[in-house]
Amino acid sequence: MTVVCRDVVCPFCGSLCDDLEVTLENGAISQVKNGCALARSKFDHLGDIPSPRVAGQKVALADALKEGGRILGSARHPLIYGLASTTCEAQRAAVALAEKLGASIDSTSSVCHGPSTLAKQMVGIPTCTLAEVKNRADLVVFWGCNPAEAHPRHMNRYSLRPEGQFVTRGREGRTMVAVDVRRTATMRQADYSLLVPPNGDLEVLTVLRALINQKPVNAREVHGIALEELEQLVQIMQKASYGVLFFGMGLTMSRGSHYNVRQALRLVQDLNEHTRFTIIPMRGHGNVAGSEHVLTWHTGYPFAVNFSRRYPRYGLGEFTAVDLLRRREVDAALVVAADPGATFPREASRVLQEIPTVVIDPHWNQTAELARVFIPTAPAGIAASGTMYRMDLVPLPLRKIIDYPWPEDRELLESLAEEVSACSPSEAVASMTL
Amino acid sequence: MEEVEVVLVTGRTIKQGMGVGQGKQSDLYLQETAAAEFNAETLACLQVDEGDEVLITTEFGQDVFKARKGDLPPQIAFLPYGARANTLTGAVTEGSGMPAFKGLKARVRRCQE
Numbered sequence: 001m002t003v004v005c006r007d008v009v010c011p012f013c014g015s016l017c018d019d020l021e022v023t024l025e026n027g028a029i030s031q032v033k034n035g036c037a038l039a040r041s042k043f044d045h046l047g048d049i050p051s052p053r054v055a056g057q058k059v060a061l062a063d064a065l066k067e068g069g070r071i072l073g074s075a076r077h078p079l080i081y082g083l084a085s086t087t088c089e090a091q092r093a094a095v096a097l098a099e100k101l102g103a104s105i106d107s108t109s110s111v112c113h114g115p116s117t118l119a120k121q122m123v124g125i126p127t128c129t130l131a132e133v134k135n136r137a138d139l140v141v142f143w144g145c146n147p148a149e150a151h152p153r154h155m156n157r158y159s160l161r162p163e164g165q166f167v168t169r170g171r172e173g174r175t176m177v178a179v180d181v182r183r184t185a186t187m188r189q190a191d192y193s194l195l196v197p198p199n200g201d202l203e204v205l206t207v208l209r210a211l212i213n214q215k216p217v218n219a220r221e222v223h224g225i226a227l228e229e230l231e232q233l234v235q236i237m238q239k240a241s242y243g244v245l246f247f248g249m250g251l252t253m254s255r256g257s258h259y260n261v262r263q264a265l266r267l268v269q270d271l272n273e274h275t276r277f278t279i280i281p282m283r284g285h286g287n288v289a290g291s292e293h294v295l296t297w298h299t300g301y302p303f304a305v306n307f308s309r310r311y312p313r314y315g316l317g318e319f320t321a322v323d324l325l326r327r328r329e330v331d332a333a334l335v336v337a338a339d340p341g342a343t344f345p346r347e348a349s350r351v352l353q354e355i356p357t358v359v360i361d362p363h364w365n366q367t368a369e370l371a372r373v374f375i376p377t378a379p380a381g382i383a384a385s386g387t388m389y390r391m392d393l394v395p396l397p398l399r400k401i402i403d404y405p406w407p408e409d410r411e412l413l414e415s416l417a418e419e420v421s422a423c424s425p426s427e428a429v430a431s432m433t434l
Numbered sequence: 435m436e437e438v439e440v441v442l443v444t445g446r447t448i449k450q451g452m453g454v455g456q457g458k459q460s461d462l463y464l465q466e467t468a469a470a471e472f473n474a475e476t477l478a479c480l481q482v483d484e485g486d487e488v489l490i491t492t493e494f495g496q497d498v499f500k501a502r503k504g505d506l507p508p509q510i511a512f513l514p515y516g517a518r519a520n521t522l523t524g525a526v527t528e529g530s531g532m533p534a535f536k537g538l539k540a541r542v543r544r545c546q547e
Binding site: 013118148198253321341346363 | 441443444445446447448451452453454455456457458459460467494495504505506507510512515516517520521523524525526527528529530531532533534535536537
C-alpha cells in the first residue's frame, strides 16, 4: 500500500523544514521530496535497526533497561547529557530522571550555542522569527556560519531567496554579507564578504561597534582588514531597512566565545539606533533550542544544571559535560540523542569508557562504542511524535510516520526512572522543579 | 621534510552531515572525517598532493589525515567535525563549558612513505 505523508517536518537541523513529502510503501520510506541532502540521508537510512546491548552482547530490551537503571541508581554523581535530537517530551522526562538521581544534566548546547545563551543572559537579544526575516529582511548577514552546508535549505526557504511580503523580488531584493575565516560555500554567494583571521572576531566586532557609535578608532587596520572595509560594512548595515545577523560556531567555538557573541548582540542593539536589525543563532541540531527551553521551564536554567543538593544549580565550567568528564567528577553517564564520543575532545570523551555509560540512540554511534549499555530507540520526529523548537524558537509538532520496533526516548527514560526506583526505593524525594 | 605551522578550524561539511545521517560507521562519514583541507600554497610547502597523508600535531594529540585542497587562506587547516579532529582539540573550557574547537595552533608534516 502506498501512503504519501505531506508537510512532514525534518528533525535533522535547527531549520526544521516542515514541507517534506514522504512516500511510504508498505510502511517503509520509499521516497523523500523537498528535503535537502541531509534530510534525505536521514530518512533514507533508517533500515539499520540496532539491538539493545550490555557489554557488547545483544540482550533483551528489558535487560538493557534494568542494567541501565542499576548503573544510574548506584552512581554517586551521574551525568545526563545530550537531548539535542529528541523531543521536548523526552527532554522533560530526562529532567525528571536527573532530579530523581541527583544528577548533573547538560545538553549539546554547552558545546554549540551555550556561549550564545550566556551572552543573551548578559545583554539580551533583539531577535525575530524566520517568517519575519522572509517577509522583511533586505540585508542578511551570515557571520561564522555556513548554512550552504550546515542548513542547506535555510537560504532558499527563510533568509535569502524567498519572496516575502515586503521583499517581493526574493534574492534580488536582498543584500547578502558573509563573514568567516575561510571562503565557504555560503561566502561564495555573498554580495559582500569579509575574511577574518581565526580568533579575530572580537576585535572586528568591537571596531564595527565603535564606527557605528562614532567613536574614534586609532588604527588603519584590524587583523589585516583595512578600516575602509569595515566602514563600508557599517554603511551597508546602516542603510538596510531591515537587517538580520545569523551567527554560528565561528563565534562560539573561537577564542572569546561568549564575549564574541555578546559583542555581536551589542552590535545589533547599536544598529537599532539607526535602522531595524535582529539577530538569530544558527542552531545546529533539530531540537537543541528546545532543550534550553525545557530545562529552563523546569529548573530555571538552560543547561549545565546540577541536582546533587536536590534543588537545581547552574554552573558553566562546573556542571558542563566536558568539564565534568575532564575532571572525572562523574561516576556514570547517560547519553541521550547525542554522540559525545565523536563531538567531544578525546580527553573528555575517553572518560565515557572509564565509567559505566548508558546510551539511548536510534543509531549505533561512536559513544555506543564506549558504552556499557546501548538502548536503541525510535527516531524522534519520524517514528515518534513530539514537539521540537526551530532555531527562531517557534515550536513545531512532529508526527510519527513509520512504525519502529523500539519505544521512543520519552518512554525509555520513564522506564529507566522506574528501574532506578526499583534499585533504590527509599530514595524517593519530593520534586523541587516546576 | 618541511613542517608547517597552521591554525586549525573544525566545522561542518555537507558530506560530514550526510555521513551523520547515513551512520557513523558509513564509509562517507569515516572518509570525510579523516580529511584535512589546506590551500594550494600550504600543500606545496608540505610537498604533498591531494590524497596524501599528513600528520597533524597539537599540544593535545596527533592523528593522520588525508590532505585535500580547499579555498582557504594560507596557514589555516580545516577539519570536518568528528572523532579524529577531536584527537587534536583540548578539553579545557576556561569556565565556559566550551572547548576551543576553532583557532588551535598545530604543526603539519607529510607522513613518511
